[in-house]
Amino acid sequence: MSVQHMKIKKIEYQDQEYEWKIETLELLPNLTLLVGGSGAGKTQILNSIFSLKKIANGASFNGVRWDICFVTEDSVNYRWKGEFKTKKIDELFPEIISSEEDEFDIIEESFYKDNQKIIERNSQGIFFKNEKMPKLSPSQSLVELFQREEDIAPAKENLDKIIFSKPYKAFEDAGIIFLSVLPKDDNYSLIDIQNSNFTVPIKLLLINQYIPEIFQKIKNKFIKIFPQIQDIKVDSVSGNYGSFFVYIKIKEKGITDWISQENISSGMYKTLIHLSELFLTPEGSVILIDEFENSLGINCIDSVTDLILENRNLQFIITSHHPYVINNISPEFWKIVLRKGGSISTKNAEY
Structure with a gap:
């Protein structure tokens, strides 16, 4: 039975150790743009949402309380909340804490379905x-311990699809893989590639080889952003011990030679990786992007916004304080982030 994709409806999050909290935040089903000044708490919101994925996979956090609600395509509602015990930790010498003390007990937790x-x-x-x-x-967490139970498995699978997108790390992504890691079946589907744990360059290689029409869509989007580009090539070269290395080349109009990956501008490379990531992310993912304008570049914003609003089952939660972004995304998608002391709250934009 296929798992229904979910969208996060609202969250609350509190860190009792450091005495700050996120008041109830209601999220929009496709795109939520968090707008606010520096230090308002936009990045804390993204980090808190990503922490819920970690908790769902067995991580523990000192003094954290959470409450998250999400809904499936067929309107089944889930709610998961809990609280870790708060321990006082020596802030001056945190390195002396033993590994046992790094695990914090959950003192209360509950999971609801409808x-x-x-x-x-x-x-x-x-x-x-x-x-x-x-x-x-x-x-x-109970979601980790009971993840195979029929009523909990869909929530676990969808919490695992929370992705913190960091295209500025594109150059650090290893495009190296061992042949033994690849399944023997040559009939890769788009879903197979989307759901794999491969890096974006490797996914691009597989898409180019097995589903060229999707690769062409990515290429067309990239060329629309950078019209001086004529073509993109993704290839591989064999390495040692049964490995191969993926590399990307681009060709500019009117230029005979291809530009090798190490000579592609960082802005172009990040944009290509990020566009590819959006196409090759599993259906039903929640994509977190901090400082939208820095991650993508101004000339990429319009095209990526189009992708966000296309009929794919994705939910984007992004932050920005750049005027271009704010002026080019409708206020209906905004949540204005405010901070008063340790309390982070949000309100809708007036439009």
């Missing part, structure tokens, strides 16, 4: 559909 409580953790133990469970790890 307002029905599926599982709960409290001082009395863990109860799955009102049946008490054997003692389990106190620092791992």
Whole structure:
């Protein structure tokens, strides 16, 4: 049975160790643009959302409380909330903390499906559909521990699709892979490639080889942004020990020689990687982008906004304080971020 894609409806998040919190934030289904001055808390919101993915995969955070609601395509509502115990940690010498003390117990947690409580953790133990469970790890979330249960598996799969996009790290992405890692089946589908853990350059290589029409769409978008470019080439060269290295070349109009990857401008390369990432991200992903304008470049914003609003099942949560971005994305998608002391709140734009 295929998993229904979900969209985050709202979140609350609190860090009791450092005494700050995000008041209830209602998110839009396709695009939410977080607007506000420096230090308002925009990046903290993105980091908090990404932390929920980590908690769903067994991570623990000192003094964190969370409450997240999401909804599927067929209007099934889920809610997951919980709280880690708060420990006082020596701020001057955090390196002396042992690995055991790095794990923080969850003191309460619950998971709901359409307002029905599926599982709960409290001082009395863990109860799955009102049946008490054997003692389990106190620092791992219920979503991690019960991820194979029918009512929880869809939430776990979709929480795993929260992606913090960082195209400025494109040059650090290894385009090297061992042949033994690739499945033997040559019939790659778009879904296979989207759901793989390969880096974007390797996904580009596979798309170019197996689904050239998608590669052509990416190329067309890139050339629309950089009209001086005539063509893009993605190829590979064999390395040692059964590995191969992926490299990208571009060709400018009126120039005979191809430009090798190391000579492509960082702005062009980041834009290509980011456009490719948007095409090759799994359906149903939640994509977090901090400082939209720095990640993409001004000349890329219009094309990427078009991609965001296309009929793909993606949810974007992005931050910006650049006038060009703010003026070119409708205020209906804005959430204005405000801070008062340790409290971060949001409000809709007036338009």
